[in-house]
Amino acid sequence: QSALTQPASVSGSPGQSITISCTGTSSDVGGFNYVSWYQQHPGKAPKLMIYDVSNRPSGVSYRFSGSKSGNTASLTISGLQAEDEAHYYCSSYTSSSTPGVFGGGTKLTVL
């Protein structure tokens, strides 16, 4: 199964908003509303930020939001803060009887 496509890096200044895209196919992102997003700081385990395209788990800041259009999902972080600097990974359910597929990851730099 091919990885979902994410930009390698994005950046923004404190207080700004950024959006990370995640492009798949009709067999994964486009075919199901089961896209999730993870934040990972260096040396730490991933943290679930968004599931089912746009739902936030308890305890995740309202500054994180998700959406989807066709085969592309997006994660938007508003009011950027220094602690948001991390790698972000998207993931999707797939039709291929596998556990799922991740994107290659995006490094967010807060300038």
Next chain:
Amino acid sequence: EVQLVESGGDLVQPGGSLRLSCAASGFTFSTYGMNWVRQAPGKGLEWVSYISSSSGVIYYADYVKGRFTISRDNAKNSLYVQMNNLRDEDTAVYYCARSLKVSAADYWGQGTLVTVSS
């Protein structure tokens, strides 16, 4: 508090075998699907395998199919993966993660390092 603690990572030669374990606590283990996810050094995340709460549904990624076997013991609150015929490219930190949904994991362990090298 939900806790997932992996163990069993080690240095193993190509072609060798290893069994990883994950001890779960702080939730009703028998009611959740569970996953193994790996991350090679400096690389991204990869789903490895998923097992449903009753072990009735099991998925493997293509790159481990036929070599890895996932299992669980609900009486012992434990998740396992038996890894056979290991390859250099299986070198990674292996995470145990609880499923919120298939392909969405809401709690993760700290990971255990598997190194495949001669």
